[in-house]
Amino acid sequence: MSDYSIQEFIEQTKKQGTAKGGFDLETDRILEVSLEDKVWAKMGAMIAYNGDIKFEREGMMEHGVGRMFKKTFTSEGGELMKATGQGQLFLSDQGKKITILDLQKEKITVNGNDLLAFEPTVDWDIQMMRRVAGMMSGGLFNITLEGHGKIALTTYFEPLTLLVEPGRPVMTDPSATVAWSGTLEPEFRTDVNYRTFLGRGSGESIQMEFNGHGFVIVQPCFEGEMSSQ
Known part of the structure; x- marks a missing residue:
């Protein structure tokens, strides 16, 4: 058989097995959800599915008045879609690499642009970033x-x-910051007197400072730059 035949291509790229425990990585950039009830996912993240699955945009009152208020009056909170039914659901977001985390009574805060999906057993809320709202165009929304x-x-x-x-804070660029442990509460630092600016060298001088005990997840590209390409 030729290395470049259609059959060889199918063998190399066809779906491998069934998702284990609800979420599984079909590839590094495609999430497979073995759906039996419902799941929340980023709007527009569905790339394929089979079975009987219905998709609905997040309702205005879907998660209570408090979250509706934050989404409406702070312009924060990305749109979610609810997938309900039974079948295999495949999700992706601009070819970005996917990481699955299994929360066990733990708490984590995620940049809203970097949250792909979560199971309905996970409780969530929008975190309001008042201090940064006036520093960055559009601000930041975190979940x-x-x-x-x-x-x-x-x-x-x-x-x-x-x-x-403790005593060893970590500073990050907001556009490269993906998530941090629930034990941390970031502070936003600005210094217009920086002669050598951090980040992209564009003159911005906003950094997130994390103090205490925990972890911060960053990515090697800036969210705004990559999404505009």
Whole structure:
């Protein structure tokens, strides 16, 4: 058989098995969800499915008045879609690398642009970033997730996890910051007197500072630059 035949291509790229435990990585950039009830996912992330699955946009009152208020009056919170039914669902986001985390009574905060999907057993809320709202165009929206269940994060290329220890703070560029442990509360630093600017060298001088004990996940590309390409 030719190395480049259609049959060889099918063998190399066909779906491998069935998702285990709800979420599974079909490839590094495609999430397979073995759907038996419902799942929340980023709007527009569905690339394929089989079975009897219905998709609905997140309703205005879907998650209560409090979250509706935050989404409406702070312009924060990415749109979600709810997939219900039974079947195999495949999700992806601009070819970004996917990481699955299984929360076990843990808490993590994720940049809203980098949250691909989460199981309905996970409790979540929008974290309001008042201090940064006036510093960056559009601000930042972050989602805090906790409890039991799987979540799927996306990063441009391989993620890097930095450990935060007392007395050894970690500073990051907001556009490269993907997630951080629930034990941390970032502060936003600005210094217009920087002569050598961090990040892309574009003159911005906003950094996130993490103090305490926990971890921060960053990606090697900036969210705004890659999404505009």
